[in-house]
Amino acid sequence: MKTITVNDRMQSNYTYELTEPVGKNFDPEFKPHLTPQEILELGAFGGKYMTDCIDEFPQEWFAHAKLAQPAEQGKEWPKKRDKLLNFFGVNASQPLSVWRAKGWIHPDDPRGWFQWYCRYYMGRRHPDDVRQIKRWKAMVRHVAQVANKCRPYDYSCNTRQRQALLHWGYDSRKL
Numbered sequence: 001m002k003t004i005t006v007n008d009r010m011q012s013n014y015t016y017e018l019t020e021p022v023g024k025n026f027d028p029e030f031k032p033h034l035t036p037q038e039i040l041e042l043g044a045f046g047g048k049y050m051t052d053c054i055d056e057f058p059q060e061w062f063a064h065a066k067l068a069q070p071a072e073q074g075k076e077w078p079k080k081r082d083k084l085l086n087f088f089g090v091n092a093s094q095p096l097s098v099w100r101a102k103g104w105i106h107p108d109d110p111r112g113w114f115q116w117y118c119r120y121y122m123g124r125r126h127p128d129d130v131r132q133i134k135r136w137k138a139m140v141r142h143v144a145q146v147a148n149k150c151r152p153y154d155y156s157c158n159t160r161q162r163q164a165l166l167h168w169g170y171d172s173r174k175l
Helices: 036-042 096-101 113-122 129-138 140-149 159-167
Strands: 002-007 012-018
Touching: 036 113, 036 159, 113 129, 129 140, 140 159
Parallel strands: none
Antiparallel strands: 002 012
């Protein structure tokens, strides 16, 4: 078992245990198409989501990630997202304030579902897993909507929905 200690803009001295091998032993109902690394490499969250917590996760996740970069080396990361970094070139994210207002944020994962998924993928198991997996499964309705409305591989159709699906680990490029 390995202990991770997090110190970033949203958490100080938060610790958790990795009890499963990386990318293994998922709940049988949780079968994401994409790994966290693949999501970051495709372009998600306007390149802004993980810029202050890179040290928590494997460096290879960020080698080809599409992240908003500081204007100059050594400068602070940009405060805003860049939708052009997203695979579908659109903003498909709601502000964190909306997620908080709706009660979707667990205090242990203050960035939301994707942070939970990254930690779950790394091997953390948590009391919130059942709720988060249920939320992930609910996204299948968007898969059906894209599949029913769009021609296969028509990346100009339902771009916000397709981008949101990528954020949730569904490979909407294959729809």
